[in-house]
Amino acid sequence: MTDSVPFGFNLLAQDDTARTGVITTPRGTIRTPAFMPVGTAATVKAMYPDQVRDLGADVVLGNTYHLMLRPGPERMARLGGLHRFMNWDRPILTDSGGFQVMSLSALRKIDEQGVTFRSHIDGTAHHMSPERSIEIQGLLGSDIQMQLDECVRLPADHAAIEKAMHLSLRWAERCRVAFGEQPGRALFGIVQGGDVPALRVESARALTDLDLKGYAVGGLAVGEPQEVMFAMIETVEPHLPAAKPRYLMGVGTPDDILGAVARGIDMFDCVMPTRAGRHGLAYTRHGRVNLRNARHAEDTAPLDEASTCPAARDYSRAYLHHLVRSNEILGMMLLTWNNLAYYQDLMAGARAAIRDGRYADYCTSTRAGWARSER
Numbered sequence: 001m002t003d004s005v006p007f008g009f010n011l012l013a014q015d016d017t018a019r020t021g022v023i024t025t026p027r028g029t030i031r032t033p034a035f036m037p038v039g040t041a042a043t044v045k046a047m048y049p050d051q052v053r054d055l056g057a058d059v060v061l062g063n064t065y066h067l068m069l070r071p072g073p074e075r076m077a078r079l080g081g082l083h084r085f086m087n088w089d090r091p092i093l094t095d096s097g098g099f100q101v102m103s104l105s106a107l108r109k110i111d112e113q114g115v116t117f118r119s120h121i122d123g124t125a126h127h128m129s130p131e132r133s134i135e136i137q138g139l140l141g142s143d144i145q146m147q148l149d150e151c152v153r154l155p156a157d158h159a160a161i162e163k164a165m166h167l168s169l170r171w172a173e174r175c176r177v178a179f180g181e182q183p184g185r186a187l188f189g190i191v192q193g194g195d196v197p198a199l200r201v202e203s204a205r206a207l208t209d210l211d212l213k214g215y216a217v218g219g220l221a222v223g224e225p226q227e228v229m230f231a232m233i234e235t236v237e238p239h240l241p242a243a244k245p246r247y248l249m250g251v252g253t254p255d256d257i258l259g260a261v262a263r264g265i266d267m268f269d270c271v272m273p274t275r276a277g278r279h280g281l282a283y284t285r286h287g288r289v290n291l292r293n294a295r296h297a298e299d300t301a302p303l304d305e306a307s308t309c310p311a312a313r314d315y316s317r318a319y320l321h322h323l324v325r326s327n328e329i330l331g332m333m334l335l336t337w338n339n340l341a342y343y344q345d346l347m348a349g350a351r352a353a354i355r356d357g358r359y360a361d362y363c364t365s366t367r368a369g370w371a372r373s374e375r
C-alpha cells in the first residue's frame, strides 16, 4: 500500500439532498452511496473475498473488538495485517470496538479513560482506551478508522445521552491526537446525541471543528423507530461538511438505506443481508422471500431470473427451500451471495439515479417492486 494516494472524497452529483461520489484511498476507490459488507472476524461470513469483490463491493468492514480478542492486533501485524490475512486488497473500514463491548461483553465498565471489559470468548479482562483503539486499528492496517465512542441504546434519558455524547467528543479529540497525520488513511468522528436534536447538533458541530476526514452518524439503529432515525439524520445533515463522507452505522434494510441516501448519507454497513442469508431469508427486487416456507417446496422459479448473480438466477426456490430446511451449508452460501448482490445492485441503481437526477423516481419504483413481493 502506498501513502502516495491521499484519502479523499469527490462529490460527483447531487439530487436534492442525495449525493453520489467517489472516496479515494491508496487501496482503491469507493463509489458512494456505498454498502459495506460486514466482515467482523476477518471474513464476510459464507463468502469468498473474490465473490464479495465481483458482486460490486469496494470496501468491507472489520471489527476491532472481535479482532483484538482473536487473533490479537500484535499477531495480526506480525502476519502482515488484516488485508493480507483475509486476502482482501481493497479498502477496509474498522469500527472502534466500543459498540461491541457494550453489546457483547460481560462485566464492562466505562470511565474517562476508556472501556474495561471481559472477553465474551474466554473471560479475560481487557481495557481499551481511545489511544489503544487507534493503535489496534493501525496494527490491523485499517484504511478508515473510527473513533472510540459510547453508543447509548434508545430509549434513554436526556442526562445519559448527554453524558455519553460529551464523553465521545473528548474521546474523539484523543483519537485525533493518537491518529496523527496519516495521509492515506482516514479517522472518522462519530456523531452521538441519541434522539435529542440539540445534542445531535452540538455533537456534529464539535466534531466538524476537529476537521476529520469523515463523519459517522452513530447511536442509531439501536431500537428506535425508522422515523426517529430519519429525523435525527435530517437534524444532523446540515451541520456536517458537504465535502466529507457521511457514514450511517449499522443501517440497514433496503428501505432504511433508500431513505437515508435521500437525506444525505454516503456509506452504510449492516449485518442484515449476511445474517438473513444464513437464516433462509432472501432479499430480492420483489421483496423479502422466506425460503423456509413450505410454499416454495415445488417452485421451480429462481429468486430472480433477471439477476446477474448466479445464486439468484441459476437455482430454483425449491432447491433453496430444500437446502434451508436441511440446514445445508450451501443454502447459507447461496442466500448470502444473493443478498449481498441484491444490496450492491440497490446501491448501483441509486448511484446512477442520483447522477441522472431521478432518485425520487428510483425510490418509488424500487419500493413498488417490493410491494409485488411474497411470490
Ligand SMILES: CNc1nc2c(CC[C@H]3O[C@@H](OC)[C@H](O)[C@@H]3O)c3nc(N)[nH]c(=O)c3cc2[nH]1
Pocket (backbone or CB within 6 Å): 038, 039, 040, 061, 062, 063, 094, 095, 096, 097, 098, 099, 146, 149, 150, 151, 190, 217, 218, 219, 220, 221, 222, 249, 250, 251, 269, 271
Ligand atoms: C446495528 N445497529 C448499529 N450498529 C452500530 C454500530 C456498530 C457497527 C459495527 O457492528 C458490527 O455489526 C454488528 C459491524 O462490524 C459494524 O462495524 C456502532 N458502532 C459505533 N462505534 N458507534 C455507534 O454509535 C454504532 C451504532 C450502531 N447501530
